[in-house]
Amino acid sequence: MDSLTQAALGGALGGAVLGGRLGRGAVLGGAVLATLPDLDVLIDYGDAVANFSEHRGFSHSLLVLAPLATLLAWGLSRWKPAPGFGRWWAFTTLVLLTHPLLDAFTTYGTQLWWPVGPPVALNSVFIIDPLYTLPLLIAVIIALIRPPALTVLSVGLGLSSAYLAWSLVAQQWMTQRVQDTLAERGLEAVPLMVQPMPFSTFLWRATALTPDQRLEIVTGVFDGDRPPHVEAFPRSPELETEAARLADGRRLAWFTRGFLDYRRDGDRLVVTDVRLGVPGAHPFQFVIAHQGLDGWQPLTSSRLPRPMVNQDAWPALWRRTFALAPVLCLRSLTVGDSVAAC
Known part of the structure; x- marks a missing residue:
């Protein structure tokens, strides 16, 4: 805290x-x-x-x-x-x-x-x-x-x-709701993390990992019977494999229990802790390797600057917390009237 x-x-x-x-x-x-x-x-x-x-x-x-x-x-x-x-x-x-x-x-x-x-x-x-x-x-x-x-x-x-x-108690309540949603997709056994969105325990975010996708699910205490909104983000299993060959990659996987995103930024390998923050505004992003003639070579790790959060995100978060808007789009941190808005 x-x-x-x-x-x-x-x-x-x-x-x-x-x-x-x-x-x-x-x-x-x-x-x-x-x-x-x-x-x-x-x-x-x-x-x-x-x-x-x-x-x-x-x-x-x-x-x-x-x-x-x-x-x-x-x-x-x-x-x-x-x-x-x-x-x-x-x-x-x-x-x-x-x-x-x-x-x-x-x-x-x-x-x-x-x-x-x-x-x-x-x-x-x-x-x-x-x-x-x-x-x-x-x-x-x-x-x-x-x-x-x-x-x-x-x-x-x-x-x-x-x-x-x-x-x-709220976490278990939301977890059951999310597990039901995942079961409808045949994803009962995937790694899952359920945590509150910023500043309260009334709105929750669940992250589920499949081999090729990361599913982000938002649901709240005040949602009633409204089904949770699911957004899919692509994963890069080939970069995950490369990172696992590096000491920093293994250290991050251990510390985060594997809830990481991997991307290529030019010739740099960037690893992001997707547990903290929200998509588009994850504060912990690390450069751990660069690509040379012999493949990925380890670097002395550095942290990328914290992404700027859209200032409209905080009113959007407030509205979604109290179910004043049905959908919170995590990609843009904006609210909408339907899933199609995302």
């Missing part, structure tokens, strides 16, 4: 655990400590693919953060014994470990078990979701103004936790 959300969650937890003893200091301390895992963005791992796939790595590992939380609790209890080691341990453990656990609900991928496990991505909340953040943020602001506000913090934490639970 975004840094503001992580700080709000950490502040709310810090205040709930130690606010009765430390007041505002517990809220502020929790907010600061909660941002610690994201400092890994300051590390340069050598190239664009490494920076992309190592983010949310060791600094988000429960195997690293759990002992770190215990060490910090010991140090804090030596500095200020009054709350006791147990309270300090609850403070540091809850604040630090909830950071990667919350990130795991998003699509990017969080290496909870680094260095022994693959990334975890539940795909049930967008990286910025005001409906999750606002209860926490309001509770933290109140606790800073009128500490300790323990009841308010508990309510904020309860509402945000309930929203996470709702996101999983």
Whole structure:
């Protein structure tokens, strides 16, 4: 999740655990400590693919953060014994470990078990979701103004936790709807990822991979009996095969579980993470090879500039979220009255 959300969650937890003893200091301390895992963005791992796939790595590992939380609790209890080691341990453990656990609900991928496990991505909340953040943020602001506000913090934490639970329920609801649509096409066993569109859990995007096509499906909570809209995008299996021969290609496939697009840009091989963003506005596109006389040769990977999003896309997204327009065309990020508009 975004840094503001992580700080709000950490502040709310810090205040709930130690606010009765430390007041505002517990809220502020929790907010600061909660941002610690994201400092890994300051590390340069050598190239664009490494920076992309190592983010949310060791600094988000429960195997690293759990002992770190215990060490910090010991140090804090030596500095200020009054709350006791147990309270300090609850403070540091809850604040630090909830950071990667919350990130795991998003699509990017969080290496909870680094260095022994693959990334975890539940795909049930967008990286910025005001409906999750606002209860926490309001509770933290109140606790800073009128500490300790323990009841308010508990309510904020309860509402945000309930929203996470709702996101999983909504995801399963939308997944069933999408699977029914795919079954009608004889595609019951294809790789499938279902995730919310930006800023809420009311509109969802499903991505299904066939050998030669990527199907993008948009459906929403307010759609009623309206069938999901399906758009097909061509895939390049020959370029995927070439990328699999390269270390960066294999790394990206591992990190994204294969939800990638491959294209040729002149003599460059470009690999795009199709999980993040939307078609036409995927933010993570990497140049990993160039074509020479002996075929594709690896390059030190670089990231292409983030595509500009059509400014009309945000009103279109709002209208489609609340079923005010029946179809959202992902190719153009515009709405229409029928599938023919796409």
